Amino acid sequence: MVRKMKVLTTSLVAVSLMATVLAACGGKEEKPGTANPAPAAGGEAPKDVSYPKSVSYWVSLNSNVGATMKSFGEIAAYKELEKKTGTKVEFQHPPVGQEKDQFNLMLASGKLPDVIEYTWGTAPKGADSLIKEKRIIRLNELIDKHAPNLSKVLKDNPEFRKLITTDEGNIYVMPFLLGDELLAIVNGPVIRKDWLDKLNLKVPTTISEWETVLTAFRDQDPNGNGKKDEIPYLFSIADNEYNHLFVGAWGIGMDFYNEKGKVKYGPIEPQFKEFLATMNKWYKAGLIDRDYATTDAKLKDAKVTNNQLGSLSAYPGSGISRYTTLVQPTTPNFSLVGAPYPGLKAGDKPLGQYQFAFSGIGAAVSATAANPEQIVKWLDYKYGQEGHLLFNFGIEGESYKMENGNPKYTDLIMNNPDKLPITQAMAKYFIASWSGPIVQDKRYIQQYFTMPEQRDAQKAWMAADHSKQMPPITLTAEESSKTASIMNDVKTYRDEMINKFIMGAEPIENFDKFVQTIKSMGIEEAVKARQAALDRFNNRK
Template identity: 85%
Template sequence: MVKNMKMLTSSVIATSMLAVLIAGCGGKEEPKKEAGTTPGNTSGAAASGDVKYPGSLTYWVSLNGNAGATMKSYGEIAAYKELEKRTGTKVEFQHPPTGQEKDQFNLMIASGKLPDVIEYTWASAPKGADSLIKEKRIIRLNELIDKYAPNLSKVLKDNPEFRKLITTDEGNIYVMPFLLGDEMLKVVHGPVLRKDWLDKLNLKMPQTISDWETVLTAFRDQDPNGNGKKDEIPYYFSIADLDTNHLFLGAWGIASDFYNENGKIKYGPIEPQFKEFLTTMAKWYKDGLIDKDYATTDAKLKDAKVTNNQLGSLSTYPGSGISRYTTLAQPTTPSFKLVGAPYPGLKAGDKPLGQYTMPFTGVGAAISATAKNPEQIIKWLDYKYGQEGHMLFNFGIEGESYKMENGYPKYTDLIMNNPDKLPITQAMAKYFIASWSGPIVQDKRYIEQYFTMPEQREAALTWAKAEHSKTMPPITLTAEESSKTSSIMNDVKTYRDEMINKFIMGSEPIANFDKFVQTIKSMGIDDAIKARQAALDRFNNRK
């Protein structure tokens, strides 16, 4: 889910969220709503004057994998079919080939031959939105939203922090945004442990780095899988997971990339604490506490290590991790149980860094400068932020994919126990887009039901207790800053990844850490920090 929830990208993204959004559809009575989380309820027709919905439009968007598993186009999603019935707008979806999204986006922007609507993770665009507006690739939406998007306008009025996040440094709103509507949606990744192994070895849930070392050592030595062989892999390390959730590194109060410490940008790998982290990981690797083949383990092999009753701990998601692994492993290992673990500190009571996704991460639908009827398109996009559209794109078709029970939209067995044996995420994708992203406010009641196991919900609540104040907000680099630092960071990341592996695996002595820092500095990291500091300052000055 959320890279898919990043995002879900990435960014993409997640923290923990719980706030009641719209519970009813149409004119049905609604339960009391919590302030600040409810999408607008204004009728688009009433507040948008005489502007009509467009007769047709073209819409460029990446094809989500869960949708692509059973469909060729978003036009086959039940919510979009229903939207066409309600608005009369025929949509021609254009999906770039899977894996080529970034290249296809860049080519499309450069060519100037643009569809009416472009949905993208704009935070990863080579040029910032302000530059793209000046170059007449996309348009500024502020006035159009004020005049023709009453539903989104209400959402932004009720949630001033949303407006700041979706507004550029120059004051432009450039997308109809994907917004996380509740804290429960913002934490979706963290450390998990084999609870059945802990219980078998009479171990307590680890709270500190030292506790983790004790647990991992026991996993290595005390045969928790019971096969009489010393084949357990205590912990699976991954640089990608490290970048996502800061596991173990966060105990030292830093991240593996840029982070925000009281308004000052820092780059974690050149901080002294990073040496301490690497020293610990190198010791664990040497002692056999970390998978010796982690650097060459792909997704299939990692899955096999989990389901073959070998792996004791890793970082993962509640859905594609805890739930999926439990389903795959329990037929052969009935005792198999994964639970979320707290992010460990250096000492008891510490509050280490953990994974967190900002409510807006740059994902949204922009209108191209070549679109002939932007006011109609805005009105069409705004439908998703109103009561009926919110229900449609978070829950699908009432009576088919969900039923209202005591004011709560409960997914039917078409979603939760699909007759065609589709996974929940693929069943959801046939009806609505809430399980990934798009120009909507995501509803927490989606995730409450997607988390079918108590272990999933408990993991999200446990992970949410970590420190999130150092998370980078969605800053925007200028075109000059981006062009000046993008190649720097490509080189830095490649070198950083290579050296992290070398330090941990012991092919590079920790004594060479200062040389590692100097090399990164010689690559221009100070310029990259300076650019991001300027961008953060601009972000903090947004109104």
């Protein structure tokens, strides 16, 4: 079951004339650690802390940063961090699009920067192996001794410690953590509300209701141009894999999922045949975009902005908000609504998108770093009260101001004078809009979602079943090497056959052959490896 996260989620309260800001935790004031008290907002960093003079730091260049800057060193929060700690940071950004290759080459070379920030779950070898090979170091003892802020976060949230600890008991990163489950659900089905209203239809909640709505979109000219050019729904394999739309209605995923502690692979389950049959029926009927398989992001945008597309999977920001801004000038009635994930029948709880509080993203300290204790102290600053505000909200008086004990973004962020999108304006000041070694604050997303439609969509998506989501398991080096090629081949074949089944190039009657082919590729060995990893995860303390 999904557990509520309680760290740094409630309002900050001013408790002194110096405007000391404390993060409330479960309704109680957060008490600073005795070894290294978290600095008060607006104050100085603790005098007794010895921070490193310099740090080399490898991290991918976020696209919102790259739109206006060349390096993370230009972000206001990092500039302020240098003032507070005296640590100069040499950021190393791999070329955009080459991050994975550059990461692997860097590890293989052994020539490592002091800090490596990465999505470690995608690393070719697990963290335990990288520790043994002396690429990165175990952080448990360093965190206990030199990171009082993160230590408190982990003490207050035992589920966080379990997530960031490997099967062999190693903590290997200063983690990026979602501070509230509100931050975990950010994608789902979106549908044209103005079209529904015009046709006197309600937001669909079941597969059959979706079929009724999509059929009406096809036949009743909701865009009003007198042409039968509406595209009822834009199907996507990636969407089904990420957020389980529509495959989740059958209680399965399109990849590995966890059913009461047992790992299953959705495409070889009998229900997957029913899902494919339904999508094939919709495709034949013209309810699914005929060109879905070749529709990239630009084409998708064009179909929305040309007033043709009736429904799709989307995010509240890059989907609902952006499309509304783009389309309303030419189509004033344009309106999107987030629909709940549909079940097979009323009252069902289908699978939906969900992200665990930790997903493998964090900053590791390399084994070649000369001063790991100081580096951990420096990274820990971000988990304290002042660092939390700095990296979630930026500079007080510039990017945010305090109102009734809560940080509120200024017009520099929300209505940027240079007309920067909100995410790019945020990126000039802080990192909360993507990731990094911090606890992400829910008040970031509450303000980022400026439209009630965005907040309502998230509420609708939260009603889905998240219990079958695979936690961030870690495969051993042996398990990874044995199953990596299996899954590459399986995924390629799976995607090819899904398209053939849906488009009718392959009859649904051949589904059993499809299952047998996947089994012959070694999927059962891959399931076995993930079952072992899930068992190890569940046994973590």
